[in-house]
Amino acid sequence: MRVILAEDSTLLREGLVRLLVEEGHDVVAAVGDGDALVHAVAAHQPDVVVTDVRMPPTNTDEGLHAALEIRRRWPAVGVLVLSQYVEKRYAVELLTGQSDGVGYLLKDRVVRVDEFLDALRRVGSGGAAFDPEVVRRLLSRTTRDVGTLTPRERDVLAAMAEGCTNATIAARLHVSQSAVEKHVYNVFEKLGLSGVDGYSRRVLAVLRYLGS
């Protein structure tokens, strides 16, 4: 995949570039701030962008602003945001509007190279990838409708929010795929999404939980 990296720490940026190149990805640009990222995307039209949230000049959330701008202007480009801390607002902002080809991971997760590469692949091919920690925090803070779901259905929804397919969920929860499908159906039913056409019901279900 053609990848653009935005990370202000040179050390980490170099490490990520090496990792991605080793895995056969094509890193077309590696930059250190939000503006440079947007310019690089305009010039190279990559498959996916990996960006840190906190970058110069203000060291607050310029990475997120760049990510939102990229999603607005080039919807085909996948955006994977790496964040120092879990911020509910960031996740919700990323998911607002169209909701495929997007991911939000804790930065530390890069250390689990396999999971990071997997998340990158999913986001690059139009899927979603949300950090288990992000999902846990989001779900624990949202009380609306939670009461009506069984614990198992919540597990399934949490896995969906991470961007897992039914097969992955089945493997993770040690149940059959048809059982997962049943749970997913129940989740849609309870959240009033059964009759919705033309949208990804999985994403809508997650969004409903996020309270956005």
Place this chain on the structure above:
Amino acid sequence: MRRVVGLLLGFFGVLVELPALGFSDRVVAWFARLERRRLLVFLGVDSAEPLERQARRFLAVRALVGLLGGVVVAWLFYGLYWAAVIAWRLGTGELDLSNAAELGWTALAGVVLLFVEVQGILGVVALERRVAHRFLGVSERELLRQRIEQLAASRAGVVEAVDAERRRIERDLHDGVQQRLVALGMLLGRARRNPAKADELLRQAHDESARVLEDLREVAWRVYPAALDSLGLGEALTAVADRSAVPVRIDVRLAGEVAAPVETAAYFVVCEAVTNAAKHSGASGVAVVVRRDEGVVWVRVEDDGRGGADPDGVGLAGLARRVAALDGRFAVESPVGGPTVVEAELPCG
């Protein structure tokens, strides 16, 4: 209105007090106490209870202010008298509105004079306050009020300084240690995926782990230098000099015990000033002097750089707050072109 009455009483007081100056100390002191009451009740000036030795000079100097007050008040009454006369003449038809221009000018002049008059009254009150505070001293209550104001400000400053410090520590941890740890983890992750390259990657990871530890030690040192507790200010400052990019000459002479908070504040003043000098001033050398004399620890850091340091910048403002919290005095002198001198005086009992 109350002030006008106060000034009027002050004026008539002079007529009695000036002759009274010829009498005994006790009589003079009695009048001085009366004056103090007048100042407090009518003008809101809170001064100390007059001592007998202060009373005579106070009354003598105050007499001049009292006379001035009398003149100002007399001027006010004169103005009011004429305003009344004009109003009366308008009412009885003696003056009519045919010469409106002249009336308008008179009214305008009256307003201007009224403004000047108000300023005059305020000026005399300020003068009374200064004379009273100069010759009688500030009252205990006034001193307490000033002290409370000072304490509230320095306490708020301490809270701000703590927050600024925490922000700095968070940034240190985030930008240094955590990035290195993630990079280290990534190297190990890559080694596991690439058995062929594993040896080389593990070697890099090993080097990286040493650098993480180095970073961590640096951050911990910046948070609080442990040497300060175990080896004292002199040693801790020597370590600052060793770490500095520009040569630092340290000259510390402290006789006897110095309270820990004072030592810590002195340490951070030097540390921050030296860091600033190395980072921003382009200095080729820094001189640090720490001395103790007569109940204060005195710190002076001078560099030979190009000056222009901003005393309201995060670092220096933080130092000012830290020093203020210990009732100390803090000053930064940094003209464009240099040199920069940072000075602090810390009371140490």
